[in-house]
Amino acid sequence: MQLKKICLILLGAGLFAFGLNYLVMPNHLYEGGVTGINLIIYYLFGIQPWVMNIVINIPLFILGWRILGHRTLIYSLIGTFAVTLWLILFEKLPLQVNLEGDLLIVSMLSGIFVGVGLGIIFKAGGTTGGADILARIGHRYSQFSIGKIILAIDLLVLTLTVLVSQNLRTVLYTLLMVTIASRVIDFISDGGYGSKGVMIISEKSEELATAIDAEIERGITFIKAQGFYSRRDIHMVYSVIYKSQLQEMKDLIHRIDPHAFITILDAHEVLGEGFTLDSNKNPIPKD
Template identity: 75%
Template sequence: MLRFKNLFFIILGAGIFSFGLNYLIMPNHLYEGGATGITLIIYYLFKIQPWIMNIVINIPLFLLGWRILGRKMLYYSLLGTFSVTIWLAIFEHLPFAINLQDDLILVSVLGGILMGLGLGIIFKAGGTTGGSDIIARIGHKYTSFSIGRIILSVDILVLALTVIVSKDLRSVLYTLIMVAIASRVIDFISEGGYGSKGIMIVSQKSQELAQAIDSEIEHGVTFIKAQGFYSKTDINMIYSVIYKSQLQEMKDLIHRIDPHAFITITDAHEVLGEGFTLDRNKQPLKK
């Protein structure tokens, strides 16, 4: 079930994200990556409101994700997506204007801050806004590519499509400024800005935790033999490296299985190897 605190922050983050989208990005004809970028292209071409297309685009993705990934992983994504949709529908009927005198640099900066702040809050609470996040999780499940690489690839494809359809390179370049700023803000909000986190867990339920991390978080787990100083009890300490966007999901999983587990979380400044940079289909050379 959803925690009330997480629910509140996902709705709050969706409101901030939608505010920036409705009052800064759309009036100044800027774009976005992922599913949001597609909704903006359709809006500029056919005047169909983004909140409508957000649902239309995400429904088949949710059905596909529900079938492939399981419903547990989609609860927060559903909340984030529908929150964005509702906020956009509300803002559409609220007359409000931010007068920046057509200065697209200021629009890009402020838009990047607001959208990055909103998405950062959503990610920190364990949610997503659907779209490319679901595509990335499905792609990661069946290929050797990381979630981050797949999301980046989708964003690049959408922005390339934007250039082809709109033929407005100027707006796309300002969009890139906005996306870069939003990315930095997301990093700042989401636990300090590092791409990955190292997790060490001391628990009497190490086997159960390891199986849950492998099946639900989908990252490797290493057992480190350890011994309690006072109890002299031998235990398997768990070590795993995850993406920062999965941190809240990991915390919730650990708390669900063993609320008394001892956890340390460190910043992983660079991660090399299987699941991050190594093609899992490549095998070591035999001598």
């Protein structure tokens, strides 16, 4: 485990928690995923989000640890507990961010703080748990992609938001905040592109392909290639991954073959199985 990554996750968690505690919560805005559920419970029953963050995430981590393995979840575990500790700290530090009820500015600032915080966490290879763990488990036992499951969870939470708040104005400002946060996350974590194509030239292509399939759960293609000087035939490994999996992919490659040659491509649009098609459906009709 690298100290630099842990420090980045702690920094990102602090920025995320700051935006949540001093901007989102005082102005009754919402969020997606498990954080959105925590906020709904806070507005309804007054239970602090850091309490529910532990109550909801600990069972998910235990389940994910057993199903997905510890290597996949270790940085997510750090991110989740870092957010919890920052929320506890900020709760005891009264700070008034006086924006005179201007929800437009609040939404924009909230989106920036939340987006920068999560973007740094993703860049370091961590997450804040919750929906990410559920999506990984759901993907393993169903035909749905990780992106589709996360989207479904967010839509469910936002639907609950509409029912709980019954205030279209608040919901619309929340959507503005989430949109800004999403763009900031993309910009910080991978320069603004949602997916990445990774091409790997290595003497350990078989071992890399097996590890990518088992640990990152993305499709792999072998491309026949030949070295210009050596004239040796090799299998180049090609895989398209989600933005949040890029650091995990780099770490996996470095662990298996530190001398591997890696090219990372910006995938502006990805269509097909695993992204826009269900994995058990054949897009080509059979006679």
